[in-house]
Amino acid sequence: MDLKLPQVIGHRGAALAAPENTLESFREAAAQGARWVEFDVGLSADGQCFVLHDDTLDRTTSGKGPAHLKTVAELKTLDAGFWFGKAFEGAKLPTLAETVALLTELDLMANVEIKGAPEGRHAELATAVMAELRRLWPASKPKPLISSFELECLRTAQAAAPEFPRGYLIWGRQVDWLANARSVAAATMNIDTDHATQGWMAELKQAGYGVLVYTVNAPERAARLIEWGADGVFTDAPGAVLARLGKGV
Template identity: 50%
Template sequence: MSQHLKQSWPYPELVAHRGGGTLAPENTLAGFREGIRYGYRAAECDVKLSADNVCFLLHDDTVDRTSNGQGEAKLKTMAELSMLDAGGWKGAAFAGEALPTLANVAAYCRAQDMLLNIEIKPCPGRFEETGRLVAQEAARLWAGAAVPPLLSSFEIDALRAAQAAEPALPRAFLCEDIPANWREILRELDCVALHCDHHALTAELARDIKQAGYQLLCYTVNDPADAERLLAWGVDGLCTDRLDLLPARR
């Protein structure tokens, strides 16, 4: 699987960050709808586990910033999470937007032919089980899909657990600064790609990663001039908050 994907990257150049970037509440179906509205064919989202082990979308360890609730996400059941308003903080037009499950997002993305990068985003102390359960759920939800979701994470233990649970799903190592041992990490986890903060990338590093046979995605690229420079370096994908400034290409 990984060797095939290294040769034939199925994802488009532009990826909508957390569903719809800054144009809608992050990690909600409203965000994914914005992505489709702007012609995006791929999105990224953060997935973690509820107290009762349901895979759902949320970036932070607490629900405080992006909902009308309070407290640690890992202590709340999916029934409790589903009662929260995850859109009102972004504006009245989004009031009542729910925290979606990965199953909700899978149904939407598959119906819209939208590809997905799932960032495995474990709450503290739940790295391995989150990697395992998110990978298993992704494999189930995208069974038979022409292009499976791409799993990425900052947490090596989560990626290692995902690899053990569902080795056929493609994986990417996610980092801010690119570590000196990136080759060893990608090889150990049998990754197809490296995802990094675009500020950490140089033309030389981009060349080395590409020559090693890996795909390369940068986040969070919101300036058209940065986008052109990175693409000229051979970067395969750009994750952006500004769907309105970076028009979907292909």
């Protein structure tokens, strides 16, 4: 697979400077110098792919309750920026299609995280995401990295679109990580910074995996992880981390 990992990936865009998982946040990440962004995809009540991290709408929108119970039309009526600051009032939850269009415009690469879907909809969500990406992602660009904590999502993605590289997302050092990663032919292990040690990193690299660490907002910590062998970090502050690594705009 053609997968050239970056040292810095904007987490949900540039989430310290703009409301996470919005087009405004992705634009901000690009303005800070990021060439990759990470974002989360869920499934609406009418089977459409939209970008949101949480299962519920309460934290980052003007809505309430489970997001998957709303149609895309209903989701589009919500304000996804007011909570962050007045300058972002009126920001909308983007669809996956709108996000891909903007990434194409900005020439950004992506880590697309398929969220765990409620009510046994993991396979449905992953199938919908991969169909949309196959249809919309520019043929001239390398394929984005597809990640998930849910093995069912990764297995479905692998079956639906094997040409897209996969990243196995985990929290902590799980005893069955290697078997699970192999079962979905993962290209990367996406691990949390709290459990990222030099020894753990070496073990992952020795097993042949790219290593991406989330979520790293302290530039010195990011530099140390890179020194230990991490291929890259997810960060809410891509500009600050890029500057520390000597790659700022």
